Amino acid sequence: MKRGDSLYRRLLGWLLLPMLMLGSLILIQAWVDAQRTADRAFDRLLEAASLAIAEQVQWQDDRLWFDLPPAALDMLATDAEERVFYSLVDGQGRVITGNADLPGDPREGLGDPDALLYRHIDWQGLSLRQGVRRTRLEEWRVREPFEVRVAHSREGRDALAAELWRANLAMILAMAALATVGLLLAIRAALMPLTRLRHAIRGRDPRTLAPLELTLPRELAELRDTVNGLLARMRRVRTNQERFIGDASHQLRTPLAGLSARAELALRQDDPARWKEALIAMQATSARTARLAGQLLSLTRLANPEYRPELxxxxxxxxxxxxxxxxxxxxxxxxxxxxxxxxxxxxxxxxxxxxxxxxxxxxxxxxxxxxxxxxxxxxxxxxxxxxxxxxxxxxxxxxxxxxxxxxxxxxxxxxxxxxxxxxxxxxxxxxxxxxxxxxxxxxxxxxxxxxxxxxxx
CATH class of the missing domain: 3.30.565.10 (Histidine kinase-like ATPase, C-terminal domain)
Known part of the structure; x- marks a missing residue:
């Protein structure tokens, strides 16, 4: 037997579709959050490195000078072996020292000395995350402004973002599996009354038209009441048919018995006149019987409660x-x-x-x-x-x-x-x-x- 569309599959499909869409959005949001978390963690390292370098800048021999502390750059070098670049630039834009000529801060004016600019740059074919700190010497004799520019490659950031995303992905997949199992169980439990109704209808004796007696939810109770209404109409139709059969058998028994008796009586006679007389009587009885049968059919049709002709x-x-x-x-x-x-x-x-x-x-x-x-x-x-x-x-x-x-x-x-x-x-x-x-x-x-x-x- 060919199986048609399943209500279970339709409900599962319509409920899984928004879940998949929501899950996709959650995965995208998890990836974005992982990137942001990794950026915030490494940006704090950039801030600490630039601050450590800025604290070592001094005024010596009428020029800026500083002694680079090894820890300032080591904190940016993780197991991912990023490449770290730095430069010290004076107020006139001249590079004082550094291992790379990094681009400067595009902002106008000095700005907030505590503010640090973070940005992504492409420098000499490398994708770098740069931090630029603008500040000045704090000595009472010299207030020389300068910039500390620090940048590093993105291997560590990307590795941390991927690790965070994988951790979130495992949790999201576990939650999705639990949600799917719960959804399957919920749909099966919700359709259980429909299964009971189907079994009740399938297991009924075809000859019985008694109403269905099942406790069902409101939506299925309406279906049960509709089926019971159909059964009630079928009972009325069957009652009408049984009444017709009873009336027909009762009313037709006498004329049919009369026809048989007259035929039997005529067969015992040898006189053709008696045969003709019997045939005339039988013809009259047959006409009355045919008319009676027609009237019975008409009465039965009119008495049928389901008969609703169009006027x-x-x-x-x-x-x-x-x-x-x-x-x-x-x-x-x-x-x-x-x-x-x-x-x-x-x-x-x-x-x-x-x-x-x-x-x-x-x-x-x-x-x-x-x-x-x-x-x-x-x-x-x-x-x-x-x-x-x-x-x-x-x-x-x-x-x-x-x-x-x-x-x-x-x-x-x-x-x-x-x-x-x-x-x-x-x-x-x-x-x-x-x-x-x-x-x-x-x-x-x-x-x-x-x-x-x-x-x-």
């Missing part, structure tokens, strides 16, 4: 006219006068054409089956209303609500399924319409009306 703008007049044309032939053969009263203008509603056609068909069929000799389909506007009225015996007011229940029939009704008005009621609720049962014209018969919402599309 579109429709002309109620056009749908009623088409339903009238479809049912005029059967009604005419039964001797029923089927007519229509409609408005001159279009009556727009939001609905589903085939559902409305089925509702009109059920109402016309019920009126023809149980009504009198006259059935009228009426379309009204303001608000939109569809009504089917007959001049039959009607239904007593005390029993009208009972007739909306599935499979509820009059005691004398042996052919009906008791689903027609229940289907119409479901179609009305799907369209947000109100189903009304009342007496027909002049208090005779039955009037079944669907009043739709008044807002037009």
């Amino acid at each position: 579109v703008p429709l002309d109620l007049n056009a749908i009623a006219h088409q339903a009238l044309r479809d049912h005029w032939g059967p009604c005419h053969r039964q001797g029923v006068d089927l007519g229509m009263e409609s408005t001159e203008s279009e009556v727009w509603i939001r609905g589903i054409d085939w559902l409305l056609a089925e509702a009109i068909g059920n109402l016309i069929d019920n009126a023809c089956r149980y009504g009198g000799h006259r059935v009228t389909v009426k379309i009204e506007n303001g608000p939109p209303r569809l009504a089917v009225e007959d001049d039959g015996p009607g239904i007593p007011e005390s029993r009208r609500l009972l007739m909306l229940r599935p499979f509820h029939r009059d005691g004398d009704d042996q052919e009906g399924s008791g689903l027609g008005l229940a289907i119409v009621d479901g179609i009305a609720r799907t369209h947000g319409a109100r189903l009304q049962l009342s007496a027909g014209h002049d208090g005779r018969g039955l009037r079944v009306a669907l009043q739709f919402p008044g807002d037009t599309p």
Whole structure:
């Protein structure tokens, strides 16, 4: 099985990326700090060396003179074997003594005698760190100014900076390793509830739709509640399917048994007239059974709580006219006068054409089956209303609500399924319409009306 992207790897990647960036910045800062620390340490040696030389400068024979102490330069010579240079320059810029003609202080004026200029210079192909001290003799007779220039190569500084950086690097790497281990453990612990949820779902019996009962963090609790909502909808769908199977088996058992009995009885007869009589009865039973199956499917679909069809703008007049044309032939053969009263203008509603056609068909069929000799389909506007009225015996007011229940029939009704008005009621609720049962014209018969919402599309 192909494995897709891992949430664990994504979290690890997104958390390690800033850690790597931060670690890089820390390493750069550690290198800069190591350089600065090495510079400060050797600059103090430069300061001490220049001060030791300046303290030895004297005025002798009308000129500057000094006796170079060996320790002044030895302190700058470390195990890295740096090259050390110095020079003594008078106030006129003349080199009095020294082992190199080093560049001077570019600052103007004497400046603070205690101040020492540190700078990096390139001198004769060498990279040097130089310290320049400007001062003057402290004798009461002579106040001659002079400069002490001391410089040394960078081997010792670079070695010290590298040693400090390596020490910091070891500590940083150790901290990074600990942080990475902690991060891995933290991510694994944070994803543990998700793992428990996955195992709970994977280990469930496919036939059970019971809700998940797990204690989870808030974010995963929302996912658990969403899954439980899905399971609840699936339970409703399954309940609806089981109800359909039960209703279908109960309602179809009798006509199917009747078909089998009539076929068996016809096979025992030798008279073709009896065969024809049995075939006619079987054909009528088959038609009723097919109609019952269709009504059961329609009722099951309408009773499904997850059934949310899209309503579109429709002309109620056009749908009623088409339903009238479809049912005029059967009604005419039964001797029923089927007519229509409609408005001159279009009556727009939001609905589903085939559902409305089925509702009109059920109402016309019920009126023809149980009504009198006259059935009228009426379309009204303001608000939109569809009504089917007959001049039959009607239904007593005390029993009208009972007739909306599935499979509820009059005691004398042996052919009906008791689903027609229940289907119409479901179609009305799907369209947000109100189903009304009342007496027909002049208090005779039955009037079944669907009043739709008044807002037009």
